[in-house]
Amino acid sequence: MAKSDYMPNQDEEKASLFVLFRDNIGAQLATLGIPAADPDIVQQAADASRFRAIVDFCGNMQNAAQAWTAEKNYERDGGDTAPAGQVVPALPAGFPAAVPAGIVTRFRALVKRVKAAKNYSAAIGQALGIEGSVQGAPDLTTLQAILTLTLMGNAVLVGWGWQGFSAFLDMLELQVDRGDGKGFVFLTYDTTPNYTDTAPLPATLAKWKYRAIYRVGDAQVGAWSNEVGITVGG
The missing domain is CATH 2.60.40.10 (Immunoglobulins)
Incomplete structure (x- = not known):
């Protein structure tokens, strides 16, 4: 049976996948024959930390933008209740350093390498979040592209x-x-x-x-x- 892509569509879910892989790959490295200091493993850990932090900070910025928009509208038009919570988010201390562009591309390349390892198994993949779910075939008589x-x-x-x-x-x-x-x-x-x-x-x-x-x-x-x-x- 064909499997769906393990890579989520939403950034929040991507960030969670990268962290799941980072936090669980260490226990599988010996089985896979990959050194802990392998550059790809080290880079993935940095990528996961950075992307998780950026996604979280973007959420804070979006919430702040909504709050300030509400404040702007209140000051412009008035209203019964003044909005609260207008803040300007600041980067937290220890915010992960920038990484080279292409986090998803690097992750897919690393996953391909992991899956090619001699001792790789579906159980390992499930622990790392890189096994897609079994997917049923679409109805090829009615399927329509969306443009x-x-x-x-x-x-x-x-x-x-x-x-x-x-x-x-x-x-x-x-x-x-x-x-x-x-x-x-x-x-x-x-x-x-x-x-x-x-x-x-x-x-x-x-x-x-x-x-x-x-x-x-x-x-x-x-x-x-x-x-x-x-x-x-x-």
């Missing part, structure tokens, strides 16, 4: 993902209608979530529409996504 569009400079970013079913799908087929009377035409086959459409933008305003469908091998599966559109050019 989002963002204009970024002179390009359109077409956002899409596997919806957790990457183990059962091979690629996404994208089509575009540029409002030129041709209707929907083939744009690309994409195997990596999110696609940047770099076609030149028109000189006058136009609405570009996109749709997509998943593929397995040479066949389309599921249903076409809902059409999404964006105004470009001009």
